[in-house]
Every structure is written in C-alpha cells, then in structure tokens.
Amino acid sequence: MRLMIVEDEPLVAQRLERLVREQLGTALESVALADHFEEAAARLAEAPIDLLLLDLNLHGTDGMELLRRSVAGSFHTIIVSANVDRALEAFEHGVLDFVAKPFSRERLAQALRRATDADARSDYAAKYLAVRKHGRIELIPVDDVLYAKGAGAYSELVLANGAIELHDKTLERLQTLLPPVFERIHKSYLVRMSAVAALHAQEGSHYEAELKNGARLPVGRTRYKEIKAKLLG
C-alpha cells in the first residue's frame, strides 16, 4: 500500500506515520508527507497512491474544497480531523472513514483495515461521487446512478438518464463507498438492485440481469445464486 499523509501539525503527522507503519508493517510500500495541499496535489500527479490520510483544517482553511478534490481521486480517503462537525458531510462525499483527533491506536487500525479489507464498507454510504470533468470537479448524486461498470483502473458510472460519467476509482473501491443497495453482480458490474427487473439464465451458463429500463447486464456465474436469493428474499 502506498500512503500519503496531509497534515499541518508536525507532531500529529509524525504520530500518524509511526502508527501506520506499526499497523501495516511490510504491507506498507511508501509513506509521503505533505503539509500543504498544493504540495500534496503535485506529488499525487507524479506518483499515485492507494490511501490518503487528510486533515480537513490545514492552516485554518475550510477543508471541504480539499475533500472534494480528494474523493475524486483513485485512492481511498480517510479524514483525520479535530473538528467532527462535518463528519457526516464528509461521508456523503465518499470518504472511507472519519477519525477524530485525538485518536487511539485501535481507532486508526480500524480505519486502515477498511482500506485493506475486501468486504469492508464505510460507516455511512456516499451520497455523491466526485468526477473530474473538463478540469473541474462535478458531484454526481448516487441516487442518479443506475450501475457502474469497471474499466481497468477506473469506473464508468451509468446514470438513470443514460449519461455516462467516469470515476477514477476501481470498482472494488467504489463498492466500499456505495450503499448496500449496490451489489457486485459481476467482476465488472456493480448494480443498484432496486433497478433490476428480472434475472435470466441462458444456455451455456450465461446469466443476465435485466434492468427496468431494458438494459441487460451480465451476471457472474458464481454470484448468480447469491444475487437470485437476494432478489427473491
């Protein structure tokens, strides 16, 4: 795992680095430290990371702008903040976790586990997904998303109105942040189950999910039983 810590308090940054090294051990590939966001943004452009630990109130600024920039990235974001007022808002934008200062070892470990655990979900599902468009950040309401299709290092978000947006995160990472109504029906598809009208089994062990708008998406063989049970039960 490649990590970046964006924290303006040197002692706190130091503590985060120490505890992260303690917790992840050899799984930790690299740790980068930055105390200003523009510095961090520059480093991010050069070398991608898997996880960002971000303080929202860097040098007294309001961190929501930084937050939106961060959640648009390919990496998971964990907020480490002194002020817990905006925790819910942060979760709605799609952060993996929100750790209040001062934090215990256990709490930080719990947050880090969410990043490494395949089945983990964030405490509160995202309401918006941040996409980069024309050099700007746009927030797509999750309620508009019908399904997401994995496309290598990023995901295609297919909206109810038919539009397609590109999000920088992998489908796995997206699944962690989205509400449970989204199910991984296929290695490359994450679908809103309430939009599924029917499941079809075809010859040659091909399974398809038919959405209410008529679209048909493949369902993985191994997942078919599970999906069917969830749909009917």
Next chain:
Amino acid sequence: MRLPRFILWLLLAAAIDAPLTAQLRWIGTDLDERPELRVRVGDDPRWADPSFDDSDWIRLEDWQRGLPSRTGPFWVRIHYPHTPMLASGRRDAVQVSVVAAFEFHWNGRLLGRNGTVGATRQSEVAGSIDWLQQLPPGARGPGPHVAALRMSSWRSGFPTDVFGLNIMLGDYRELLTRRAQRPVFSVLAVGGAFAMGIAAGLLWLLADRRMVTLLFAGLGFTAATMQALQAWRWLYDYPYSWHFPRLLGITLVVAILGLLLVAFVQTFFDLPYKRWRLGIAAALMAGAWWLSDIYHVKSIGMSWAAFFVSMQGAAAAVRAGRQGARFVLGGLMVGAFGLLLSPREFLEQSFYLNFGTALLGCLTALLLQWREERRLAREARLTSARLELELLRKSLQPHFLMNTLTSLCELIELSPSQAVRQIEALAGEFRLLSRVAGERLIPLAQELDLCDCHLQIMSLRQGLHWTLERDISDADLLVPPALLHTLIENGITHSRGRAADPRFRALVRTEGSQVRLALTAPSPQPPGDVLQDVRLPAKRAALPPPTVEEPAGDAGSSGARRSVTPPAGSGGTGLRYIQARLEESFPGRWNLQAGPTEDGRWQTLITFPLERNKPCV
C-alpha cells in the same frame, strides 16, 4: 413620527383643548348696565344719603384704576339705575373685592363693615379681600339704588398709587356656590403637580441622579406652589393686606416655573447656547414685568416668554432628530395654544389642562429616554455575556484543543519531559482564560502571560520557536481580555507553518490619555489552496487582498472607527471579537487599523483610552 401625522395629533389635541379651556372661563356676573361710580376723599356721614348730590365728585371711568392707595377715609358712591331684577328678589347679595377696609351703605343704611376704616395706618384694621353680604328685604326693589362705601386703604401694599374696585350683585346662593367652585381646578392641579413632584423627587433621590430628573421634580413642586397660591384666596379668607404679597408671590413663582421649563428643555436635549437661552428668557420675563402694573398681566407675559423660548429649544431638538423632542414640542404647543385662547384663565382654571399637557410632553420624553437606556443596558449585558462565552469557547475550540491533545499523545510517548511542559502551558492558558473571560478589562501583564502560554503551546506543536518581543511603557494599564491573544492566534494561522521568522512584536505606548498598541506579526502567507475548480454552489468568493488604512489624524479622538479586511483566509471572527470588546469598554472611542509594514510583516495598530487599575490599599 412623521411630520404630517405629528401635525394631525397636534390639531386633535388643540381641538380637545379649545372647548375645555373655553368652558373653564370664569364669567363674571356683572350687571347688564354699567353703573356710575364717583369718588371723593374726605369724610362726612351725610355722604351715605342716597339723595346727596355728588355731581361734583370725581367720576371714575376705569373701575380697575381710580381709587387712591394708602389714604383714608374716602367715600365711593355708586348709582344703580332702575333694575327690575332686583325687584324680583333674585339678586339679593352683594360681593365686594377691594384692597381697602370699608363700611357698606345701601340706600343710606349701613349694611355691614369689612375691617375698620381708619384715618391712619395704625387706626385701620384690614378687612377680608372678599366680602359677601345679603341685602335685607327692605333693600330690594326696582331701584334706583345708591351704594356708598366709606373706605381707607392704608394697608395696600401695591406699589401703584391707584387701585380698582370689584362689586358684584347677584343671587346669594349662586355667589356662594361659585366662590366654592372656583378653586376646584387649582386644587386638582396642586394635587397632580405635587404628586408628580414627589415621584420625580424620589426618583432623583433613589435611582436617577440626573439634572433633568431634578428639574422635572422642581417643575412639579413649583406648579403646585403656584396653584396653591391661586387657590388660597378661595379656600382661606385673608385680610386684604395679604393681597399684594400673594400676587407678587404668584408672579415670582410663575417666573421660576418658566425658567425651570426652559432649563428642563435645554438640559434634556443638551442644547447649545444654554446660558444665552436662559438669559433671553429672563430678559423677556423682565420685559413682561415692566409691561404692566397689573400682576396677572405680568404673569401672562412671563408665561409667554417661557413658552416661546422653550418651544424654540424644543424645535431645535426636533430639527436635530432628538428622541422625544416631538412630544415636548407638541405638549408646549398645546399649552401655548391654551394660553392664547384665554390668557386670564391659563393662570388659574385651565392651568392644569394646558400646562399639564406641556408637562405631559416632557414626561413622555423622559420615559422614552429611560426606556432607551434600559434597552441599551440590557444589550450591553447580553453583549458582555456573549463575549465571555466566546472567549471561554476559544479554549474549547476543537482546532486548538484536539490538535494540542493529539500532539501531546505523541510527546508523551516520545518526549515525556516536553509533554509535561506542554501540559503545564495548556493548564496555564486554561486557567488564565477562565479567569479573564468574565472581565471587561484586564491588566496588560496578564494578557502578556496569556500570550506567552499560547506561544509556548504553539511552539511545541509546530516545532517552531515562537516568541513575543515586548516594548511596553506601562504594564499596569488595562486592555480587553484576549486582545493580543486573538491577534497572535491570527498571526500564527496566517503564517501557515511557513514563518521564516516566528516572532511577534508588541509595542505599547501611552500618549496622554490614550494607549497606542501595535502588534507586528510575521508576513502572512498566501493561501495557495483557493480552489476555483469545484462545481457545486460553492459559496466562496475571491478573497480581497489585505487593505492598508491611512491612519486617522489623531487616532480615536472623535471615535472614528475603521473596519479592516484581514489577510486572506480567515480571522474575521477574531477581529469581530476584538472590535466588540473595544466597543464594550470604550464605546466610540477606539480605533483599529491593520496593514503590511515596509518589510512585509503584518501590523495591527489599536488605540483606545487609557485606564489603570485602582491601586490596592
């Protein structure tokens, strides 16, 4: 209140006042015809005889001024022509008011005496000022009748050499009743004005030691005194020798009342030219004094002078937009209107109504002022409570407290001795903040201690060595709590961890009765992370660059206040706190400016009045 509505109210008040004042007019019931009056100095019993020929006697045209003062005995004969009313018996009493002792003869018969007529002052005994006598049955008849009075006026105190006579023929019961009714309004006025005076006097004594309150009490007592003097004649009979002192007293009291009214108006509204206005009022009153020999005319003239000058003052206050001025002016105008309608009655019958309205206007203005003061006091208390709360909340602010505790976690594990120092500094800051939060002003030395604690904490947190250099002329002077602390917090935040030279410098000087405080902070760093590329109703506007304010001529002299744009980023709430604290303790007498220095550092300059702690004895 707008002008048209004000005029409407005034017209309404005048419309109510006019008929009431007219009603109160004291109508004398003189006879329809004017009888003849003749006077002769000397003494002869035959002059009582109705058939005596007095054609060579001096005939008096003006009943008010014709009889000789301080002389006697002399005789007055009045010829009443044919009067059918007397025949029907309806008019059967005679009322005489004159400043003389006399014997009353009706058609040659002695009807009664009032006092003892004398040839010298010593031999005369003064009679009552008012004398009422029934006509005996035999004295009535169609007429003609002759009334003859043998008089002496040695004890008349009036400076004029001549005086007047007032004779009324009327129904006995009616004359008695009217005499009883006459003082009613005056007595009412005494009660009302006296009560008002007592109330205002107690207020002055116990709660509100201001000149206006005392003047208002004075107005009440003086008005009561004046009306008591008026009522005296009708309630308690007095010898005619008291008439002059009474009228003189009434006139003087009216003068005092008028001057008090002028003084009240100009003190209440704090008008300029106080001495001039009072002087003009006094001069006009002196003019009114010389205007006439008749004392009630003097009093009316003085009342006019008082109203005129007071209305000028009230009008000036209205023009200046002073609160309550419209009510005072309105009340005065109604009072003056009443004086205009019936001047004679103003002093007695309609005094309560008309002057009372003027006083009511003054009272309304006073009450409005008291209400305003209470509102301001309540707001000030609320403001103080809010500021105290804000200051206490500072210490609990998550950004400060949680970050400090988190860094403490690290220090405890890695550098326990530093952790202990940090905890001590934190305790120091908490202790000081909770102690000073409830104060409006604290000694500068305490403020510096607070800053030192904070700088120590921030130094350990940031790994920088923050210092506060000080050049203080007087550490004893008082400053609002957390004044420097807030500026230092701002300065550290704006340095964004990149301060090349982490030093603050505090320069405090006293200049006469003013304090000049300058705090220089390291250069503020540009935020750099102003992101313009996020699309959602982001409410962030482009931040203005730091502004430089030209220093005011002599800062803080006339309460000139500059609001200052802090360097980009934040600090708005901090500056608002400082401004609120300065306004709390030195309303309108402080000044704050901020801007870059030549070497790029950021300086905040504050001036405010000098206050020191009272020395402990």
